[in-house]
Amino acid sequence: MKKYTYTESKDTRSGFGAGLLEAGRKNPNVVALCADLIGSLKMEAFIKEFPERFTQVGIAEANMMGIAAGMTIGGSIPFTGTFANFSTGRVYDQIRQSIAYSNKNVKICASHAGLTLGEDGATHQILEDIGLMKMLPGMTVINPCDYNQTKAATEAIAEYEGPVYLRFGRPVVPIFTAPDQKFEIGKAWMVNEGADVSIFATGHLVWEAIQAGEQLAEMGIDAEIINIHTIKPLDEEAVLKSVAKTRCVVSAEEHNRLGGLGDSIAQLLITHDPVPMRYVAVNDSFGESGKPAELMKKYGLDAAHIVKAAQKVLQLKKQRAGTAAFV
């Protein structure tokens, strides 16, 4: 197991703020909008440097999505900022018609996604947003895993033409990816090569997957860990290549098991290479108030649950191999 350590922890939303500033410096057409959550979205640095390129919309997310769509006409590249819940579910029809169907170059940037928003509870902890966004034709869906990857992803989407949903979070989490990384949309990142089981993880679950990989290594299990930061378009080649080797799969995401990364992978595998698979995801429920780590444990999203899922699929793989030999 490749060793990953960290000396610093930061929130992924701060990676977004830093990336937005860099994108703004590189391209004068990059503009930003916010619905009364500047501090939460870490947009202060951009606003300070480019006050004339920032629009405060107030608590009116539907209007913000429409304005962003309209701004693209003439050449602006708008980045909208609010919580993931208000970036998706609240404004689904605005995104569907004015952004996705109209193919507008809007970057929907969503913080406080998932359970790790913590104490605010289920009203704000959206666990359905990946599904909502990936179902829209033409929408790119990205869920980076740490500060550095979020910063790189933010800069990358500014250079990509088309609608994007960029999902990140509130809590401070380890920084373990390279600060100077090149972010390639739709290209999975090989975290650790292994032979026994494929673990495909996105967002905050990548660090949990690394912890799980270390625990599995101690048990003599060689886990392949792949970071799927871009859920759509899915890096199908990377998934199929890994599965061809390991023959069993665990997916891991801070999202409802319905409609998320796991479903995308399962859909690919059922068509091309069906193998035993388990989801590490929220089991079709709402969240609740609590500390992020407590919630991740209670809802089955921590390293321990990834280890358990890996053991289960390894067992199924063994059974299947036995059956095949018998036949």
Next chain:
Amino acid sequence: MNITNNYSIAELENIAGQVRRDIVRMVHGCQSGHPGGSLGCTDFLVALYFRIMKHDASFNMNGNGEDLFFLSNGHISPVFYSVLARSGYFDVSELATFRKLNSRLQGHPTTHEHLPGVRMSSGSLGQGLSVAIGAALTKKRLGDNSLVFSLHGDGELQEGQIWEAALFAPAKKVDNLIMTIDVNGQQIDGSTEQVLSLGDLRAKWAAFGWDVLEANGNNMDELVTTLEFAKTRTGQGKPIALLMKTNMGHGVSFMMGTHKWHGTAPNDAQTEQALSELSSTLQDY
């Protein structure tokens, strides 16, 4: 090529007659669509595209240096398509494909099929004012002095997003925007008064901080005069709201003044009668 807009009132009225024929024939041709609001707003769209707006029928999406128009009540697509075709965005023969399989003229306007002249998909109501504001803000940021126009149904004002946008535009001084509301008093289930009264629209928009104008939308002379006046009111710190009174179904006697022709197509005999009331001033497609 920028269209120069020197059409006289009489010429505009003639074009409007042909556009009304197009609307009836398009809706009849596919036995679906929305003739009532289309006929009511014909004079407005003809005035915009043949007199008021500075625009380029060779069409590019960004439209920098051009006036832009957004149709928020996308269901009146027949009038939009006819006016775009008649002003040179695409060939009028394509109007015959309206609402048919493999057509660029979808039931509601879309950018998805790359029809020249359409910059935003609409149909789900209440979104176009925000979009128009966004386009107006980009024009301001780029120092582009051209204007943004939008059209909305009065029933559409029942959507909440409209009021988010209504609050925003005056607060942020979006004064390069002329929004028009088609006040025909009708919606699918009946009159706006019966369904959900809109109250005093002038007082509402004025209270939100808009510069409110009114016009008879089926009197070309008055409409053109008012729109030209509206242009002189831009750049003064306030967005413009034009409350435009129209007759739903205007120009076809049996379609006028009722919500019944909101989304109903005429049969053969009704089409014949409607066309007998509308003279062909250009050439039918």
